[in-house]
Amino acid sequence: MTLLITGGTGTVGRPTVEAARAAGLAPSILSRRPGADHRVADLRTGTGLPAALEGVTNVVHLATNRRSDARATSRLVAAARAAGVEHLVYLSIVGVDAVPLGYYRSKLECEGIVAQSGVPFTVLRATQFHEFVGSLFAAQRRLPRVLTLDVSFQPIDTGAVAARLVSLVGGPPAGGRVDDLGGPAVLPMPELAEQWLVARGLSAADARRRVVEWRAPGRLAAAYRAGLHTTGLPGPGIPFAEWAAAAAR
Numbered sequence: 001m002t003l004l005i006t007g008g009t010g011t012v013g014r015p016t017v018e019a020a021r022a023a024g025l026a027p028s029i030l031s032r033r034p035g036a037d038h039r040v041a042d043l044r045t046g047t048g049l050p051a052a053l054e055g056v057t058n059v060v061h062l063a064t065n066r067r068s069d070a071r072a073t074s075r076l077v078a079a080a081r082a083a084g085v086e087h088l089v090y091l092s093i094v095g096v097d098a099v100p101l102g103y104y105r106s107k108l109e110c111e112g113i114v115a116q117s118g119v120p121f122t123v124l125r126a127t128q129f130h131e132f133v134g135s136l137f138a139a140q141r142r143l144p145r146v147l148t149l150d151v152s153f154q155p156i157d158t159g160a161v162a163a164r165l166v167s168l169v170g171g172p173p174a175g176g177r178v179d180d181l182g183g184p185a186v187l188p189m190p191e192l193a194e195q196w197l198v199a200r201g202l203s204a205a206d207a208r209r210r211v212v213e214w215r216a217p218g219r220l221a222a223a224y225r226a227g228l229h230t231t232g233l234p235g236p237g238i239p240f241a242e243w244a245a246a247a248a249r
């Protein structure tokens with residue numbers, strides 16, 4: 001297998017490259033910047049794409065700029081089809097067909113582009129990464145209070161997502177979605193904020209006093225409250241509190 005990982009320099013991309021290496025593969029990374037094992041290409045413009053796909057048999061597609069992913073994915077699958085790629089795995093997000101967010105609509109569009117591409121494919125949807133949930137609290141670290149919403153998340157360790165991606169890309173194309181992947185627990189956002197603060201040295205009582213819960217109005221909050229972005233089943237990987245403790249060190 002000659003494996004190419006788009007977005008291999010990103011949050012889930014780095015552990016995916018590591019997991020592929022640990023599995024004895026020698027992945028290349030599609031990136032806009034030069035580096036070790038990089039194949040330089042830009043999915044936004046298409047520059048360098050045919051050369052980046054040369055000789056590639058398997059692709060894990062993780063690249064995103066959160067604005068023009070549909071066009072980037074179209075360019076990638078066209079190049080993959082021309083190069084004769086045998087299996088492309090696309091990472092999407094749980095609930096992209098149910099949660100009314102612009103980014104989710106574009107992820108759903110990308111799923112469709114991959115499915116219509118003619119390249120044998122598998123789509124994996126995952127829940128929010130621990131890093132994403134942690135970033136919601138980190139953005140407020142200089143404020144006297146941490147504002148949270150009355151919604152829950154099922155955050156997942158990127159190492160667990162990476163392991164699943166590498167196992168999928170080494171197997172046969174599903175020709176559709178495989179089971180959604182979520183973290184070990186669905187937890188209310190205020191509780192996650194408290195865990196994040198405790199990991200940064202606050203006592204449990206101080207953390208509880210610091211966190212404010214706000215009942216968010218609107219369709220988006222209602223979709224989150226209904227848990228449309230979660231799998232409903234406990235999944236693999238370290239829990240958020242453990243990740244937060246490691247990230248704080």
Ligand SMILES: NC(=O)c1ccc[n+]([C@@H]2O[C@H](COP(=O)([O-])OP(=O)(O)OC[C@H]3O[C@@H](n4cnc5c(N)ncnc54)[C@H](OP(=O)(O)O)[C@@H]3O)[C@@H](O)[C@H]2O)c1
Nearest residue numbers: 007009010011012031032042043044063064127128129132
């Ligand atoms: N964040 C979450 O909680 C979450 C949950 C489930 C699924 N996902 C999905 O997981 C995937 C990866 O997310 P992430 O958070 O790991 O992303 P990230 O950290 O923001 O990394 C984005 C990656 O995309 C690459 N990239 C951006 N624009 C590019 C372009 N024009 N051409 C080529 N490469 C480009 C970047 O590579 P260079 O800078 O090296 O070019 C970088 O490696 C996304 O599809 C996302 O929707 C995310």
